[in-house]
Amino acid sequence: xxxxxxxxxxxxxxxxxxxxxxxxxxxxxxxxxxxxxxxxxxxxxxxxxxxxxxxxxxxxxxxxxxxxxxxxxxxxxxxxxxxxxxxxxxxxxxxxxxxxxxxxxxxxxxxxxxxxxxxxxxxxxxxxxxxxxxxxxxxxxxxxxxxxxxxxxxxxxxxxxxxxxxxxxxxxxxxxxxxxxxxxxxxxxxxxxxxxxxxxxxxxxxxxxxxxxxxxxxxxxxxxxxxxxxxxxxxxxxxxxxxxxxxx
Amino acid sequence: xxxxxxxxxxxxxxxxxxxxxxxxxxxxxxxxxxxxxxxxxxxxxxxxxxxxxxxxxxxxxxxxxxxxxxxxxxxxxxxxxxxxxxxxxxxxxxxxxxxxxxxxxxxxxxxxxxxxxxxxxxxxxxxxxxxxxxxxxxxxxxxxxxxxxxxxxxxxxxxxxxxxxxxxxxxxxxxxxxxxxxxxxxxxxxxxxxxxxxxxxxxxxxxxxxxxxxxxxxxxxxxxxxxxxxxxxxxxxxxxxxxxxxxxxxxxxxxxxxxxxxxxxxxxxxxxxxxxxxxxxxxxxxxxx
Numbered sequence: 001x002x003x004x005x006x007x008x009x010x011x012x013x014x015x016x017x018x019x020x021x022x023x024x025x026x027x028x029x030x031x032x033x034x035x036x037x038x039x040x041x042x043x044x045x046x047x048x049x050x051x052x053x054x055x056x057x058x059x060x061x062x063x064x065x066x067x068x069x070x071x072x073x074x075x076x077x078x079x080x081x082x083x084x085x086x087x088x089x090x091x092x093x094x095x096x097x098x099x100x101x102x103x104x105x106x107x108x109x110x111x112x113x114x115x116x117x118x119x120x121x122x123x124x125x126x127x128x129x130x131x132x133x134x135x136x137x138x139x140x141x142x143x144x145x146x147x148x149x150x151x152x153x154x155x156x157x158x159x160x161x162x163x164x165x166x167x168x169x170x171x172x173x174x175x176x177x178x179x180x181x182x183x184x185x186x187x188x189x190x191x192x193x194x195x196x197x198x199x200x201x202x203x204x205x206x207x208x209x210x211x212x213x214x215x216x217x218x219x220x221x222x223x224x225x226x227x228x229x230x231x232x233x234x235x236x237x238x239x240x241x242x243x244x245x246x247x248x
Numbered sequence: 249x250x251x252x253x254x255x256x257x258x259x260x261x262x263x264x265x266x267x268x269x270x271x272x273x274x275x276x277x278x279x280x281x282x283x284x285x286x287x288x289x290x291x292x293x294x295x296x297x298x299x300x301x302x303x304x305x306x307x308x309x310x311x312x313x314x315x316x317x318x319x320x321x322x323x324x325x326x327x328x329x330x331x332x333x334x335x336x337x338x339x340x341x342x343x344x345x346x347x348x349x350x351x352x353x354x355x356x357x358x359x360x361x362x363x364x365x366x367x368x369x370x371x372x373x374x375x376x377x378x379x380x381x382x383x384x385x386x387x388x389x390x391x392x393x394x395x396x397x398x399x400x401x402x403x404x405x406x407x408x409x410x411x412x413x414x415x416x417x418x419x420x421x422x423x424x425x426x427x428x429x430x431x432x433x434x435x436x437x438x439x440x441x442x443x444x445x446x447x448x449x450x451x452x453x454x455x456x457x458x459x460x461x462x463x464x465x466x467x468x469x470x471x472x473x474x475x476x477x478x479x480x481x482x483x484x485x486x487x488x489x490x491x492x493x494x495x496x497x498x499x500x501x502x503x504x505x506x507x508x509x510x511x512x513x514x515x516x517x518x519x520x521x522x523x524x525x526x527x528x529x530x531x532x533x534x535x536x537x
Contacts, residue, residue, distance in 0.1 A: 075422045086415040087470045096412055099423045104409055132470050
């Protein structure tokens with residue numbers, strides 16, 4: 001279940017309109033890692049995930065996902081652009097997670113249906129099958145999206161602030177799923193703001209403030225002096241910014 | 249009595265039967281296309297595209313007179329050109345799809361009216377704008393049936409990615425590159441159906457038989473499959489009611505069909521079981537859980 005070679009950042013700079021949001025990042029994520037990405041707003045955390053799924057090409061450098069294709073990566077964006085007024089049932093939305101096996105035209109047989117049902121039960125949404133997605137609360141929708149992630153059966157799972165505006169019970173349930181994925185040796189990378197949760201459940205942390213401030217064991221990375229220097233990052237654009245000295 | 253009102257017009261007159269078959273063919277293909285246009289927040293795109301096919305139709309008309317195939321091919325060419333140009337401009341520039349489509353369809357419409365006025369009499373312009381549902385020839389019926397067949401076939405093939413691209417485009421992008429091609433194929437189907445519709449109802453009303461039944465269906469179901477079926481039924485019913493009204497009350501047939509569809513829309517909005525205004529006003533006592 002593991003990505004054989006892991007993920008390598010080779011002096012990767014990601015950004016928009018030539019301005020870096022992630023600047024000269026180098027490092028490695030081992031297969032099966034459970035990594036938290038923390039940092040202030042505007043630190044480039046979401047940008048990093050976009051770079052990993054390939055939605056954003058690096059301005060410079062390279063991100064080597066070790067041969068993973070888009071079929072091996074499951075990505076839950078910060079604000080999924082789901083049209084909640086669309087007339088589709090929870091079951092059908094979750095079933096889309098089987099895209100890799102069912103694809104454009106493939107049949108959706110009894111095994112697929114059983115898997116979707118099992119995923120719904122696993123996130124505590126048994127009995128929600130026929131509910132239109134528009135009738136779900138924020139937390140219930142997040143549970144449904146986690147069920148879809150479960151079905152995707154991906155080697156690399158990227159979560160962008162999955163617990164924002166989610167209550168403690170739902171967070172705890174979904175966190176249990178993340179630990180299950182970790183136990184199955186899948187690589188999980190989650191952008192988080194709750195430091196207590198990171199310290200308790202995530203063995204490794206990348207502290208990002210445009211540049212990597214610290215990257216390693218969570219206890220080390222989140223030391224007070226590191227957090228302080230992350231806070232000093234300047235968010236505003238410099239109108240007179242010149243090309244970076246390290247730019248190729 | 250009932251026979252005189254409902255059966256006799258179709259039993260006695262071949263042109264009425266042809267008009268009914270034509271209207272039903274349009275409704276069967278227009279139902280699914282209209283429902284997806286509505287769910288993709290593109291209800292007015294159909295309207296814009298209906299205008300955009302005009303210059304192609306006009307060029308066909310200018311070169312070959314009032315004849316089916318040149319006008320159809322011209323309309324398809326103009327429609328595809330505007331749809332693709334608008335799509336490409338939306339993806340490579342800062343303009344969103346609605347703005348770029350508005351620009352191209354206005355250009356196209358002005359060009360079309362200019363070309364028609366170069367040669368045509370007012371009668372011809374009226375034909376192009378409002379169609380001639382009571383004068384459908386064999387060729388036109390075959391064209392309409394062919395378009396319905398192609399539309400249903402392609403919709404069946406692109407159904408799954410089209411649903412996903414509508415409800416969660418970000419997810420589809422993350423697992424598959426099918427989103428953009430499926431969107432373009434769908435736009436092509438819209439153009440195909442509008443060009444079919446203009447033969448029967450004219451460019452201005454063709455979109456009516458597509459959008460009004462789709463908008464009505466939303467008031468009857470929250471399931472997309474059922475909505476498509478309901479939209480098709482409402483379209484067929486509109487054709488029947490409109491043609492009968494046209495026959496008995498001596499109204500223009502094309503607009504009568506759209507007015508019938510409009511009437512069914514208003515009724516659906518009032519009495520549809522899903523959030524119809526009447527049920528909202530008198531919802532009954534709330535449930536215990």
